[in-house]
Amino acid sequence: MNRNRDKQFNIRLTAKELDMFERKRQASGLNKTDFFMKLVRGSNIKVYHFDDEVKGIMHELRKIGVNLNQVAYLANTFQSEKAQFALGYYQNSFCAAMDRLSRFLDKPLAEG
Numbered sequence: 001m002n003r004n005r006d007k008q009f010n011i012r013l014t015a016k017e018l019d020m021f022e023r024k025r026q027a028s029g030l031n032k033t034d035f036f037m038k039l040v041r042g043s044n045i046k047v048y049h050f051d052d053e054v055k056g057i058m059h060e061l062r063k064i065g066v067n068l069n070q071v072a073y074l075a076n077t078f079q080s081e082k083a084q085f086a087l088g089y090y091q092n093s094f095c096a097a098m099d100r101l102s103r104f105l106d107k108p109l110a111e112g
Contacts, residue, residue, distance in 0.1 A: 005033070046108035054104055060097045064090050 013021065025035040048054075067090050074083035 044111065046105075047110040048104070048108050054101070057097050057101050057104070060093070061101075064094050064097070 025032060028035055028038070030038065067086070071083050071086045071090065074080075074086065
């Protein structure tokens with residue numbers, strides 16, 4: 001086989017990462033170069049810019065998590081009606097935040 005690969009680059013891995021690479025490479029039956037090229041050609045990397053919109057969504061999700069603790073308190077203190085109402089509200093808030101996050105993930109800056 002005639003190869004034109006005359007460029008070389010080095011990477012640093014932890015012992016665990018190198019072990020994982022080697023186990024997967026050996027299982028594939030490929031040499032290091034062919035295995036790496038298969039990884040490069042077969043992978044899809046998405047690039048995102050985490051702007052204020054995403055930071056806001058993440059902040060909202062954290063607040064919902066804190067509020068769920070309050071719902072658990074209400075449920076554990078036999079205030080089930082309040083707990084049920086609050087749970088419905090936070091469920092809707094959670095779904096809305098996840099929808100916004102999903103829309104963000106659907107449009108990366110770059111893909112390749």
